[in-house]
Amino acid sequence: xxxxxxxxxxxxxxxxxxxxxxxxxxxxxxxxxxxxxxxxxxxxxxxxxxxxxxxxxxxxxxxxxxxxxxxxxxxxxxxxxxxxxxxxxxxxxxxxxxxxxxxxxxxxxxxxxxxxxxxxxxxxxxxxxxxxxxxxxxxxxxxxxxxxxxxxxxxxxxxxxxxxxxxxxxxxxxxxxxxxxxxxxxxxxxxxxxxxxxxxxxxxxxxxxxxxxxxxxxxxxxxxxxxxxxxxxxxxxxxxxxxxxxxxxxxxxxxxxxxxxxxxxxxxxxxxxxxxxxxxxxxxxxxxxxxxxxxxxxxxxxxxxxxxxxxxxxxxxxxxxxxxxxxxxxxxxxxxxxxxxxxxxxxxxxxxxxxxxxxxxxxxxxxxxxxxxxxxxxxxxxxxxxxxxxxxxxxxxxxxxxxxxxxxxxxxxxxxxxxxxxxxxxxxxxxxxxxxxxxxxxxxxxxxx
Amino acid sequence: xxxxxxxxxxxxxxxxxxxxxxxxxxxxxxxxxxxxxxxxxxxxxxxxxxxxxxxxxxxxxxxxxxxxxxxxxxxxxxxxxxxxxxxxxxxxxxxxxxxxxxxxxxxxxxxxxxxxxxxxxxxxxxxxxxxxxxxxxxxxxxxxxxxxxxxxxxxxxxxxxxxxxxxxxxxxxxxxxxxxxxxxxxxxxxxxxxxxxxxxxxxxxxxxxxxxxxxxxxxxxxxxxxxxxxxxxxxxxxxxxxxxxxxxxxxxxxxxxxxxxxxxxxxxxxxxxxxxxxxxxxxxxxxxxxxxxxxxxxxxxxxxxxxxxxxxxxxxxxxxxxxxxxxxxxxxxxxxxxxxxxxxxxxx
Numbered sequence: 001x002x003x004x005x006x007x008x009x010x011x012x013x014x015x016x017x018x019x020x021x022x023x024x025x026x027x028x029x030x031x032x033x034x035x036x037x038x039x040x041x042x043x044x045x046x047x048x049x050x051x052x053x054x055x056x057x058x059x060x061x062x063x064x065x066x067x068x069x070x071x072x073x074x075x076x077x078x079x080x081x082x083x084x085x086x087x088x089x090x091x092x093x094x095x096x097x098x099x100x101x102x103x104x105x106x107x108x109x110x111x112x113x114x115x116x117x118x119x120x121x122x123x124x125x126x127x128x129x130x131x132x133x134x135x136x137x138x139x140x141x142x143x144x145x146x147x148x149x150x151x152x153x154x155x156x157x158x159x160x161x162x163x164x165x166x167x168x169x170x171x172x173x174x175x176x177x178x179x180x181x182x183x184x185x186x187x188x189x190x191x192x193x194x195x196x197x198x199x200x201x202x203x204x205x206x207x208x209x210x211x212x213x214x215x216x217x218x219x220x221x222x223x224x225x226x227x228x229x230x231x232x233x234x235x236x237x238x239x240x241x242x243x244x245x246x247x248x249x250x251x252x253x254x255x256x257x258x259x260x261x262x263x264x265x266x267x268x269x270x271x272x273x274x275x276x277x278x279x280x281x282x283x284x285x286x287x288x289x290x291x292x293x294x295x296x297x298x299x300x301x302x303x304x305x306x307x308x309x310x311x312x313x314x315x316x317x318x319x320x321x322x323x324x325x326x327x328x329x330x331x332x333x334x335x336x337x338x339x340x341x342x343x344x345x346x347x348x349x350x351x352x353x354x355x356x357x358x359x360x361x362x363x364x365x366x367x368x369x370x371x372x373x374x375x376x377x378x379x380x381x382x383x384x385x386x387x388x389x390x391x392x393x394x395x396x397x398x399x400x401x402x403x404x405x406x407x408x409x410x411x412x413x414x415x416x417x418x419x420x421x422x423x424x425x426x427x428x429x430x431x432x433x434x435x436x437x438x439x440x441x442x443x444x445x446x447x448x449x
Numbered sequence: 450x451x452x453x454x455x456x457x458x459x460x461x462x463x464x465x466x467x468x469x470x471x472x473x474x475x476x477x478x479x480x481x482x483x484x485x486x487x488x489x490x491x492x493x494x495x496x497x498x499x500x501x502x503x504x505x506x507x508x509x510x511x512x513x514x515x516x517x518x519x520x521x522x523x524x525x526x527x528x529x530x531x532x533x534x535x536x537x538x539x540x541x542x543x544x545x546x547x548x549x550x551x552x553x554x555x556x557x558x559x560x561x562x563x564x565x566x567x568x569x570x571x572x573x574x575x576x577x578x579x580x581x582x583x584x585x586x587x588x589x590x591x592x593x594x595x596x597x598x599x600x601x602x603x604x605x606x607x608x609x610x611x612x613x614x615x616x617x618x619x620x621x622x623x624x625x626x627x628x629x630x631x632x633x634x635x636x637x638x639x640x641x642x643x644x645x646x647x648x649x650x651x652x653x654x655x656x657x658x659x660x661x662x663x664x665x666x667x668x669x670x671x672x673x674x675x676x677x678x679x680x681x682x683x684x685x686x687x688x689x690x691x692x693x694x695x696x697x698x699x700x701x702x703x704x705x706x707x708x709x710x711x712x713x714x715x716x717x718x719x720x721x722x723x724x725x726x727x728x729x730x731x732x733x734x735x736x737x738x739x740x741x742x743x744x745x746x747x748x749x750x751x752x753x754x755x756x757x758x759x760x761x762x763x764x765x766x767x768x769x770x771x772x773x774x775x776x777x778x779x780x781x782x783x784x785x786x787x788x789x790x791x792x793x794x795x796x797x
Contacts, residue, residue, distance in 0.1 A: 066546040068541045074511055078526020079533055085526075089519020090754045094762065097516035100509035108505045109776040112498035117783055158755075164519075166755025215457065257740035299640065399527035401597040411536045417538060421545065428552045 004393050004404035006375055008080045011411045012373040014378070015072050017373050018418050024372050026087065027187065028194020029059045030134040032225060037130045038240035041123060051217055052130070053118075055438035058429055060115050065176040065425055067108075068420070080407060084387055084397030087128070090166035091157050092147045094173060098142035107136025115226035141190075142183055151388050152379070165391070167391060178248070182379075188232040189375060192335060193368040195226030199342070200365035203358040204373030211436045216352055233332055239294075245293045245382065249389065251309040252382035255318045255326040257291055258284070259305045266291040266303035271326075274319040277340050279306075315384045325378060331371040338364060451734065451749040459729035461513055465506035466577075466692050466725055467631075467718045472496040472503055473577075474585065474632015476543065476570020476627070476758040479563070482503060482636075482647040486556075487790060491546060495639040495788045497513075500547060504540075509773075516762060518752045520594060525747075528588055528596040529580070530611045536576055543569035555713055556595040571625070578624020581728065582617030585674060586610065587738035590745040608672050621667050624704060626658030627724075630701060638710040639788050643744055645710075652705050652713070659698065663724070670731075687730045695724035726776045759785040 033052055040048030054371055075094065077085050104167075108133040118126050150156075156172030157165040167173060199222025205215025226303050246253045254260070258269045258281045268291040272284030292301040342361065345351040382388055387397040475496050483489040526533060527755040546566025557735050581756035586606050589596050589737035604618075637645045654665050670677055700716030732738070736752060739745035753759070 032750075046631060061548065064501075064544060067504075068544045071508065072537050073542060074508060074515075074535055075526060075533055076524045077515065079530050080527070082527035085515065085523035086520050089515055089522065090758055093512075093516030093519055093754060094758055097509070097512035097666065097762070097764060098769070100512035101766060101773065104505045104508055105502065105769070105773040105776055108502040109780045112502060112780060113783060120783060160755065167758035167761070168759045170758075244643045260550075278654070316636035397524075398596075399530070400593075401595045402527050402530050405599075410530075413534065413538065417541065424545075424549065428549065 005398055007404050007407040008398045011407055012076055019069040021369055022062050024190040024193045026066050026294055027064050027137050027190035031191055031322045033129050034134045034193050037127045041127050049215055050437050057432055077135055080399055082398050084218055087164050087392050089389055090164055091143040094149040094167055099140055103136050103140035105135055106195035137217035145183045146179050149176045149182055152383055153178040154388050178244055179238050182248055188229045188237055189372045191229035192226055192357055195222045196365050196368045198222035200362050205359035206352055207358050214437045220346055223339055223342040227343050230335040230339055250304040253318045254306045255315045255321050260320045262305040262308045264302045265289040265300045274322045315382055317381055321381040324374045328371050331367055372397045451753050457750040458514050461510035463512050463722045463725040467721050468503035468506055470628045470631050471635040472500040472719055473570045473574045474690055475636055476567045478632045478636050478651055480642035482566035482651055488644050491640055491788050491790055517754055519754055520748050524594050525737055528598050531600055539569040539573050542631040545629045551758045574627045574628040575621040579617040582620030586616055587740040589741050590739035619666050621661040626655045626662055630655035632657055634714040634717050638714050641787055656702055680731050681770050688731055690723050690727040695722050
């Protein structure tokens with residue numbers, strides 16, 4: 001049974017983490033596309049429209065892979081996590097069904113129109129479809145974050161006689177205090193990814209002396225949007241999210257920070273390795289009292305350590321949680337520094353000629369994907385050993401009739417299929433980037449389908 | 450409340466079958482009628498802007514089932530684990546076929562993704578029918594309501610059943626022929642000249658398959674699961690559904706012969722909708738009958754979610770359904786008329 005639990009967790013964890021590589025770019029680019037379309041509309045400038053048209057091609061490809069890798073997640077609630085669905089379907093069925101009914105219809109319909117209908121819809125119509133695609137993709141994220149928020153901080157439920165939970169307060173579910181910061185934090189993370197990818201393509205064009213004007217636009221838009229987003233990721237959204245964790249999941253906070261011992265004036269660990277035998281951080285580098293201050297705005301506040309929580313309620317993989325969290329925070333800090341340097345160069349009018357910095361920018365694009373993934377790993381590992389925090393243990397949520405072997409078989413199937421998809425996706429995106437934006441003013445025929 | 454949500458779920462599945470049905474069917478037509486690259490591109494372009502939206506009906510129907518009858522979702526999805534994973538992989542390969550084929554202009558690349566698109570469309574059309582067959586035949590629910598069904602055993606509908614047996618294969622064929630005809634009607638509606646001519650031929654040939662397999666399926670149900678027909682005796686007004694299906698079946702033939710593509714397409718839509726409505730009417734209130742003990746069957750009454758949540762759900766579901774209908778009308782209006790093949794760079 002232990003095997004089956006681990007494999008079901010890996011099954012969902014892998015397919016979800018892989019899936020989220022695509023929507024984060026979708027949601028980030030959706031905003032940037034609206035910005036390009038908006039500026040093009042406002043200034044009647046075809047240059048921005050052709051930039052939007054170029055990114056729309058990458059957006060469409062990315063969206064398609066996001067859709068096909070997203071469908072297995074909805075299925076897995078039933079196939080691999082049947083007992084969880086039986087337990088919690090009466091509550092999270094709301095948000096999952098609403099996502100399909102409100103967000104997916106909106107986004108899929110208007111994406112078709114956005115990609116194929118530029119000529120038919122006219123200037124205003126095309127701008128409106130871009131806005132609706134953006135709205136649909138962010139709405140979808142809201143419903144998913146609301147679902148996750150309920151698993152992190154369940155409320156608005158009542159226990160039914162059969163032991164499952166049922167919804168008791170609709171607005172309580174949709175306005176869960178956990179949602180606000182988590183949603184904004186996630187969205188700012190997505191915009192960071194979209195911005196880095198855009199800036200990276202711009203840097204590539206500038207370094208290879210082609211599509212120079214578009215390259216400059218991409219680099220500067222990516223840097224400015226990315227700087228704004230990565231600052232917002234840290235404050236107030238990341239800070240707010242951290243305070244929610246401290247308030248509602250003290251054991252999680254302690255594990256994330258590697259704080260084994262409850263103490264007043266708790267230090268912040270910058271580096272260090274959790275040692276699960278000696279229950280301490282090996283070779284730590286600490287900043288004294290900072291954790292107390294960041295959590296409670298008081299230098300001497302007491303922060304609960306893992307020792308305040310019974311061992312069976314500790315997150316079951318403390319080191320992985322600790323590393324995920326530290327990678328997320330570390331990368332986030334590096335993003336702010338890098339993009340601030342880019343903004344400074346832009347202000348001094350030195351950006352487009354600074355080859356070393358353009359190299360950094362070009363090669364930086366994988367890191368926001370890593371940071372976003374590490375962030376979700378922090379959220380999901382931090383919730384352990386609970387599937388629904390305090391209500392349902394992860395070990396009680398799997399499908400009892402699906403054996404470890406069957407689950408391993410399909411996990412390997414997904415690994416293989418997704419590997420192939422990943423290779424092909426990269427190939428096609430690189431091809432599109434190499435083809436580059438159409439020359440200024442070349443309006444495509446649109447599609448008569 | 451139970452009856453309402455049963456009807457809503459059945460309605461959404463029917464809308465899904467009609468909408469995604471024609472693009473799955475177009476994939477089958479693609480396999481059998483398109484000869485040149487231009488013809489293949491025409492077919493893919495005919496469904497290009499709409500297939501993704503059509504498929505959302507499946508996600509939304511699944512979400513609504515999860516919302517209204519969570520235990521049915523949990524039990525059936527874990528019980529039909531292996532076939533569902535195969536269906537997922539086919540959906541992925543099919544979507545990649547549509548989205549990837551036009552990205553590289555090399556004949557082998559296109560041939561590969563064409564094959565991926567059309568074979569997975571064909572297999573999905575079959576498996577979706579077989580899935581319905583599994584629901585009609587029932588599943589071996591244990592006393593706790595869960596089960597695990599192997600892919601096949603000895604192809605009998607009794608004893609230790611498998612996902613594929615003679616009955617579910619027959620249901621798969623009903624679905625395959627029906628969607629082939631439905632897709633051919635859609636392609637005829639959207640194209641001109643030789644492709645339209647060949648689509649008519651495919652539609653006419655598939656029609657005989659529809660007639661034969663559906664008649665076989667009706668007879669088979671009356672033999673192996675006669676209790677699925679008892680609702681029609683209790684409430685004879687339900688016979689309207691099979692009558693409408695017969696009308697649709699006749700219309701498919703008549704309008705296709707006359708070259709009235711729009712009415713032929715509406716007739717096959719009516720046929721699909723009415724067949725599924727008849728099925729739902731026969732099943733009610735069962736959502737997943739048990740082969741082990743009828744008392745274990747999952748029904749709209751014993752698997753329903755909480756009443757507060759469902760009451761709230763009616764409000765937002767109605768709003769969302771009106772919005773979605775609006776989007777679809779706008780989308781299909783925007784892309785109405787025959788497909789004209791765009792330059793290689795822009796279309797599929």
